[in-house]
Amino acid sequence: MTLVDRAIRRARRAAGHDTPDIGSEMARRDARWDTFCRATEYINFEAVPGDIVEFGVFTGISLALLARAHRCDPKEMTRRVAGFDSFRGLPGSEEPHARWQAGDCASNHAWHPLLTVGDAVTPDVTRRLFEECGLDAPLLHVGPFADTLPAAFPAVHRQVALAHFDCDLYESTRDALWALAPVLQDGAMLLFDDWFHYRGHPQKGEARALSEFLAAHPQWGAVQYQPYSTFCNSFILYLR
Numbered sequence: 531m532t533l534v535d536r537a538i539r540r541a542r543r544a545a546g547h548d549t550p551d552i553g554s555e556m557a558r559r560d561a562r563w564d565t566f567c568r569a570t571e572y573i574n575f576e577a578v579p580g581d582i583v584e585f586g587v588f589t590g591i592s593l594a595l596l597a598r599a600h601r602c603d604p605k606e607m608t609r610r611v612a613g614f615d616s617f618r619g620l621p622g623s624e625e626p627h628a629r630w631q632a633g634d635c636a637s638n639h640a641w642h643p644l645l646t647v648g649d650a651v652t653p654d655v656t657r658r659l660f661e662e663c664g665l666d667a668p669l670l671h672v673g674p675f676a677d678t679l680p681a682a683f684p685a686v687h688r689q690v691a692l693a694h695f696d697c698d699l700y701e702s703t704r705d706a707l708w709a710l711a712p713v714l715q716d717g718a719m720l721l722f723d724d725w726f727h728y729r730g731h732p733q734k735g736e737a738r739a740l741s742e743f744l745a746a747h748p749q750w751g752a753v754q755y756q757p758y759s760t761f762c763n764s765f766i767l768y769l770r
């Protein structure tokens with residue numbers, strides 16, 4: 531149990547709730563929770579301004595955990611939590627993967643507090659999940675990234691402090707990084723959920739997208755922060 535969980539449990543007990551909440555159960559089951567706590571503590575302590583955005587929302591668990599981690603100790607940093615997803619499953623890719631197929635993730639395939647396996651994935655599932663967790667409603671940009679990214683950056687999100695890339699594919703991660711370019715802040719935290727997929731190949735998937743982004747934007751450098759869970763890695767961006 532992290533310090534964040536202890537603080538949330540104390541607050542719930544003080545408010546008269548004895549049972550663990552849905553958020554605690556999600557956190558307990560998700561190997562990324564500790565890193566989400568550290569990443570939000572880092573952006574809040576370092577006062578990196580801007581929103582928390584996620585590319586690849588699916589059933590909303592990681593977006594809700596990021597919001598929960600931030601809310602526990604925001605250190606007076608005001609941030610919106612936003613997610614981008616078509617909610618139609620993965621598009622195709624030029625890079626074949628051992629397991630992923632176009633259309634994967636259109637329905638639920640794992641434990642979820644509100645869904646059973648096979649249920650349809652919709653934006654309302656994420657909205658309901660936030661409500662059940664007692665979190666402020668997230669801003670959801672619904673549609674293929676090609677449609678939603680140009681409208682969102684910089685018009686809706688003028689600054690971004692933390693980006694969570696969980697859209698699996700090279701093309702989707704590349705498009706998200708390029709759209710973020712004008713709003714990324716010095717010290718921004720980049721979390722990559724699928725970094726070591728494609729058998730860890732540095733020129734495939736999310737690793738390829740970041741390496742091409744850095745080559746095309748020489749004003750940015752990236753320092754590795756922490757690898758986490760099985761396939762994930764994280765970086766802090768700095769202005770050279």
Ligand SMILES: C[S@@+](CC[C@H](N)C(=O)[O-])C[C@H]1O[C@@H](n2cnc3c(N)ncnc32)[C@H](O)[C@@H]1O
Nearest residue numbers: 586587588592615616619635674675696697702
């Ligand atoms: C692995 S799931 C995300 C899981 C979620 N972050 C979690 O941990 O619960 C990947 C999601 O990325 C979305 N996605 C990938 N590429 C996309 C694109 N180009 N446009 C819109 N959505 C995309 C898919 O629809 C899918 O829901």
